[in-house]
Amino acid sequence: MAGGVIRAAEFFAGIGLVRTALEPLGVQVVWANDIKQAKFNAYRANYPDADKHFKVVDIRKVDAADLPPRIDLATSSFPCIDLSLAGNRLGLDGTQSGMFFEFARILEGMRQRPSVVLLENVHGFATSHGGKDIERAFVKLSELDYSLDVLAIDAKHFVPQSRPRMFIVGISKDKLPKSSHIGVPAPSDVRPPWVTALHKRHSSTCDMHYLDLPPLPEGPKDLNGVVDHDVPADAWWDAGRVDAFVGSLSPVQRSRFEALRDQDIISYRSAYRRTRQGVSMWELRRDAIAGCLRTTGGGSSKQALVELGMRREPRIRWMTPNEYARLMGADSYRLVAGTPNQQLFGFGDAVVVDVVRWIGQHYLIPVLASDKAGEG
Known part of the structure; x- marks a missing residue:
């Protein structure tokens, strides 16, 4: 050296x-x-x-x-x-x-x-x-x-x-x-x-x-240390979009969703779209961590965050660049360049x-x- x-x-x-x-x-x-x-x-x-x-x-x-x-x-x-x-x-x-x-x-x-x-x-x-x-x-x-x-x-x-x-x-x-x-x-x-x-x-x-x-x-067992609590209110999906999400779940996925909703604590799950027998549908991860982040390009590339528990109405939104950064171990990374999609792409490819x-x-x-x- x-x-x-x-x-x-x-x-x-x-x-x-x-x-x-x-x-x-x-x-x-x-x-x-x-x-x-x-x-x-x-x-x-x-x-x-x-x-x-x-x-x-x-x-x-x-x-x-x-x-x-x-x-x-x-x-x-x-x-x-x-x-x-x-x-x-x-x-x-x-x-x-x-x-x-x-x-x-x-x-x-x-x-x-x-x-x-x-x-x-x-x-x-x-x-x-x-x-x-x-x-x-x-x-x-x-x-x-x-x-x-x-x-x-x-x-x-x-x-x-x-x-x-x-x-x-x-x-x-x-x-x-x-x-x-x-x-x-x-x-x-x-x-x-x-x-x-x-x-x-x-x-x-x-x-x-x-x-x-x-x-x-x-390693951590849940997303609690990752969730961005400062997102704008309009980042969360409206009722119609949430209903469409829930309606796409398979019976097994619906059962998992409802069990989490009925718990006495608030928990978070990542969700991603999959095509099953030609039909696009949402799936929750079985565990409480995120799936593998990917470059943004459609299909299952972007992950959603689902907030469930306390028998409240579920809340769903896309994960933020800040959350992607934390999931990549880059908590202090400065997100000041590029569009949100470019930021998601950069982390998904890192x-x-x-x-x-x-x-x-x-x-x-x-x-x-x-x-x-x-x-x-």
Whole structure:
């Protein structure tokens, strides 16, 4: 590391929540990119130095020479749409998720590659094209002299949102810390059986390692700490719209709705639209946390907040950008740029701050600190 500072490049930076997660741990983002101007605007509203290092550009137009020297850590939240089970499943052959190879191209061209890389994507990456896509990614990263580890973390361990994501950690083969292990890790909360199967399946063709990690925290069980109580009165839906919501519920959903309404306490549930047998209908989550936030674009992408209890008339409204921010662990994020829909889109397309900070604290920073000690 240069002068004891961890210098990072944030690929597919979005609104900058990787930076939000890692900066308190001593990481300095010295280069970032995204193709969306609206995301840059949100990033700059929170990080005024963005004009110096954030490039609004298609990654296909970025060359390794465009990056500053001495990058210690490169992070990549490349697009998930072609890998998601809710997407088109084109995998790494898709025009968006295929941007992984552009990230790899830039790494390959760097005179001095980062000691550590962190990639984030959906679980569907592991099964895309019968597992061939993740194999292609593993092989490419191994060719770039990285040893690989895989983590699977659901954000519900940190925030009241179910958001399962997988993370690939690559460490330069000559920088593996002494605390790393070679072989197949035992199943754990961060490496469930499907992750250990990846280690076993690919250990013969790629360099694989793992580090011991502490158990994940328990996580909140309801939305009470998320709800925005300062919304305008007209944000709540009128009686006709509430009746239409209730009328779309299935018998099972209606029973759940009425049980919550008749409780002696006020509780909150997230709700989302689903198409069942060609019919659009609303569904309440069975538990008291939010479903996975998504980019706004129709269908089930936007979540509603339902207030029930005390035998009162139910109240329903769309979730606010402030609530999305809290669900992403970005409570202090300044929402001063863009329209509400752009803000919802930015959070739906981002990483959860607490998850990345946990990985930074327990994995990335210790590895980079070990590297620094080795240089000394």
